[in-house]
Every structure is written in structure tokens, then in C-alpha cells.
Amino acid sequence: MTTAQPDRSPDDATLTTEGLAPSGLGRVLLIACGALAREILALIRMNGWTHMDLTCLPAILHNHPEKITDAVRTAVAEHRGDYARVAVVYADCGTGGLLEQACADMGVEMVAGPHCYAFFEGLDSFAARDEITAFYLTDFLARQFDAFVWKPLGLDRHPQLLAMYFGHYEKLVYLAQTDDPALTAKAQDCAARMGLAFERRFTGYGELAETLERWA
Template sequence: MHLPADDILRDTGYVAGSAQPSVLVIACGALAREILALIAVNGWSHVRLTCLPAILHNHPNKITQAVEDAVQTHARDGLEIFVAYADCGTGGDLAKACARMGVKMIAGPHCYAFFDGLTAFAARDEVTSFYLTDFLARQFDAFVWQPLGLDRHPQLLDMYFGNYEKLVYLAQSEDAALTAQAQAAAARLGLAFERRFTGYGDLSRALEAAI
């Protein structure tokens, strides 16, 4: 799997922040770019960010243990910890683990919901939509096409996506190149395309409340 240089950091674990932080954000690597932008624009010099491998996005059964391990590793640092994950397919296990460890996390089922806004996302009830974020538009081959085996077995396309009607690109940024990549992904999947600019949505509000 080939990843651009800036995403190799996120996929292997990335740490950033001040020399004397008071808050540690443990995040999904797929959110690194957005969280770093929020740290910079808000001047949160007291915040340290550490990211778990973004590929856990494809293995939700491994997320809870990875977060628990990260919290335990950093507990000795004496920082207030916030977990920048929603449920993300853990079936409530991550929320239970965070409650047990006494740390807060992002509300909602997944990143699509908190980028779009939890209330708005639930009201849309788009059961036949497939979603991309900026990260997934950028990493469509590495996180969607290849893991599903569509590069090797294109005949599986209808089995995976036959019940979808459109691809919704939840855009965090105004980036024409990323929009073109998302639109190309929709064409490859044989789906209608919709771009919806969300900015950072509830991610921004969750971080502001936590730190």
C-alpha cells in the first residue's frame, strides 16, 4: 500500500504539540490534519496530539484496545486526556472503555456524523449513501478500493455497492483537487455524486468543549 509522505506519519502514529502541554488528544490518524488545523487556528499551545494508525478505520474491532493501550501509555504523563474518536463501529465498546478509564470522547456513531453535525446527519437518514471525507477522498485507493479487493476483483463492485445510490463527499476544506478526486471515486463506483461542505462540524465543537 502506497501512502503519500504526510499520511505515512498518520498511519504509523503521529505526535505533535507544545513542550509543556496540559491536554492530550488521542485521535484517529484520519483526523490528524483537521485537528492540527484547529490547534493552530485556535492557538491551543497547551494541547498535545497523538494519532493512532488511520488504517484502524478499516478494523473497528481493534480500535477499543488500541485506545485503551494509548490511554494507559500516556496516563503517567499527568495530562487531561480526550479521545478524538466517535463509536466508529465498536458497538459501544469504546464508550464503555472510556467511561471506565474516566476519559471523554466524541459523541456520535462515526466521523461522517460529527462532520455533518449529529442532528443533521440523523435527520437525513441517507441509508443508500456512501460517504467520503477529505481524508478518504485523498486515500480512496488505500482505504476503500484496495482493502475491498476491487483492484484485483472488479466483479465484486456490484456486490459491495449495488445497493448504494450516491456518494456523498463531506468536505472539510474548499479544495478543487480533492473534489475532483471524490467525484472520480463516485464514477468508479458507479454512483451519483454530491458534495456537501461541512468544515469541521461537531469535531470543532467537541474539541472546544474538551480543551
């Protein structure tokens, strides 16, 4: 009988700025974005993958994608000696192919696709929509909208900048990993603040679940 792993998710603020340290348990290490921690830990618990461990880099790196590749390289070098296998739970995430090349150089696997919006919805489905006027949120980004969008862009201080940043967008699409009415309401509020139409799509864990199952 497998033993369910405890929920050790830190709060979103910690995942945004500090990430998540590995527990030291398990033989497989997942090096992930902090924005995916809750979903990955949920999948580990649901499937009883007690041989898997997780460490997360700060989610706020997504506001500086040029720093992601070096941060992943450092994490792999730091931890790979302690694990039989290391995998990277990032898609390209704005690195312009640099992360993919780095992972190939290091001999570690990573998630396919351009970003988490695509693999949550499904790479083929996301590409087929070709929604160039849509702004996307996941569960994490709905919870952390102010930390990732509103405050970094200065909209809390200069709301007149809203049209400059988002004037070409038409709708906000909330890709929901969970059925949470409170979180849906928060995402709707984000759309209202941006002056955009709102659409919710329930994706669940999408292709993230399939990828982790292959690595398990």
C-alpha cells in the same frame, strides 16, 4: 500573545499505517484517529491552543474496528501520566459501544456520535437524513480512497466485485472539510469508479470544532 503551533502533519500514508506520536508539549493530550490529524492540528493552530498535544492511532484501524478499543486503552495507559487531561477523539466508529464503555471506565471523554461523518455534518442533521444508500467520504478518505476502499476490497484486482459490494448504494456523498477543487475532483472520480451519483456537502470542521473548544 499566543504563538501559533507549527504544522507537523505527516503525510497521509504515515497517518494511515503508523499514526502520529505526541510532541510531548502541552498539558492536554488528544488521542485521535489518524484520519482526523490534519483537521485537529488545523484547529489547534487556528485557536492558539498551545496547551494541547496530539497523538494519533493508525487510521487503517477503521478497517478493523474490533481493534480500536484496545488500541485506545493502550494509548491512554501509556500517556496519561504525562498529561493533566486526556481526551479521545473517536466517535463509536464501529466498536458497538465498547469504546464508550472503555472511556467511561478510564475516566476520559470522547466525541459523541456514531462516526466522523456524523459529527462533521452535525449529529442531528446526519441522523435526520437517514441515508442508508449513501457512501461517505471525508477529505482524508477522498485522498486515501485506494488505501481504505479500493485495494482492501480487492477491486484493483477483481473489479467484478464492485456490484457485490456497492450494488445497493445510490450516491457518494463527499463531506468536505476544506474548499479544495482538486480534492473535490478526486472525490468525483471515486464516485465515477463506483458507478454512483456524486454529491458534495461543505461541512468545515463541524461539531469537531465545538468538542475541542469544550476540552481546550
